[in-house]
Amino acid sequence: MFREAAEAADVVARQFAANRDVLAALAADLRRRPPPFVATCARGSSDHAATYAKALFETQLGVVTASVSPSVGSVYGVQQQLRDALFIAVSQSGKSPDLLRNAEAAREAGARVVALVNVVDSPLAALADVVVPLHAGPERSVAATKSYLASLSAILQLAALWRGDAALLDALDRLPDAMRVAWDCDWSPACAGLVRAHNLFVLGRGLGLGAAQEAALKFKETCGLHAEAYSSAEVKHGPMALVGPGFPVLILAQPDETEAGTLALADEFRARGAQVWLASREDEADPGSGPGQALPVADAPHPACAPLLLVQSFYRMVNALSLARGHDPDRPPHLNKVTETV
Structure with missing residues (x-):
């Protein structure tokens, strides 16, 4: 896991070069024939x-984007109304029967399947x-690292080419070097603080919510640590009742x-005595003001790049935590590299 996660910056650089033509052609087609969603x-x-x-896609392109439950097509067998939609299936192996059935159904319904x-x-x-x-x-390793970050970078490159945004396209060129900086960020205080933890929240928001979800999964599968991911807005709707003295919270602030709002929430949790580890460019909290502390982050060449950098720093820490x-x-217990669900 450590070695594969460390390769991610090189993977992304290689991918950007290799995929530019195919994604530029797709982006041009999407501009000619914009999908309804x-x-x-x-x-x-x-x-x-x-x-x-x-x-x-919603913040950079204004295109409504929704997740299709694989079970709707593979178990319930219900045909979805997907004519002219852009249907994106994401998979490391490309073998799971439920994804195959849904991709096939999407194509039959008239969607463009990517x-x-x-x-x-x-x-x-096929x-x-x-x-x-x-690429x-x-x-x-059973725990996906470089393939996850490669999925994000492919999505990012598609969005940049689809929108044709100069700032975002320039950020792609600088992203691999920023990922190398992120790999060297020292998150060992979080590792030390979570060695004996039993549960925690991982918070993100907007572009950073997926990073929080990924971090929570990695805590569970590699560390045997129960972690739940929430939006830093949604956590206020009930779950924050659990956050009191000593409760661990990892917050991934999106720049x-x-x-x-995320920084304000971190302050609120610190005031309750929670263990707050905050990864943010803006965190100026006094480490002595409460348990937990600030975690360094790499400078993002564009806000849309920040989730990749946060996850890259996280992967190094969670690998160390797993060992600790x-x-x-x-080789997490009960798991296989390829999971084929129906």
Whole structure:
């Protein structure tokens, strides 16, 4: 896991170069024939990438984006109204029967089917109108790392080309180096503070919500640590009743319009005595003001790049935490690398 996560910056740089033509052609087609909406279909870490796609397409392109439950097509067998929609299936292996059935149904319904997949000769790739290779290379650890970040970067490159935004396109060139900086960010205080934890919240918002979801999953599968992901807005609707003295909270602040509210929430939780680890460019909290502390972050070349940097820093920390808690991050119990659900 450590080695594969460390490769992510090189994977992203390679992917941007290799996929530019196929994504530029797709983007040009989407501008000529704008879809009424975007539907995503994925599970696990890939579905967290779909969460990022929703926030990115809606904030950068103004295109409504929704997640399609794979079970609707594969178990319930209900045909969805997807004519002219952009249907994006995200999968590392491209083999899960439920995703295959939904991609096939989407194509039959008249959607443009795009597959973001690491295995380019997979059944999912064969079903797609456009295949976007992740170029992550072999990933042997059960916990997906570089393939998850490659899914985000493919979504980001598509959005940048679709919109034709100069600032976002320039940020792509600088993202791999920023990811290398993120890998070197020291989050060891969070590792030390969570060695004996039993549960925690992971909070993000907007473009950063998918990163929080991914972090919560990795806590569970690699560390045996019960973690729940929430939007920093949604956590106020009930879950925050649990946050009191000593309760652990990891907050991934997104450097955009959501940031001020997220920082205010961190202050509120600190005032209650919660253990707050806040990853933010703006955090100036006194480490002595309460348990937990600030975590350094790499400068994002564009706010849309920030989730990739936060996750990259997180992966190094959670790998260390897994080992510190006596787990094997490469072989979590009861899990397989490829999960084929129906």
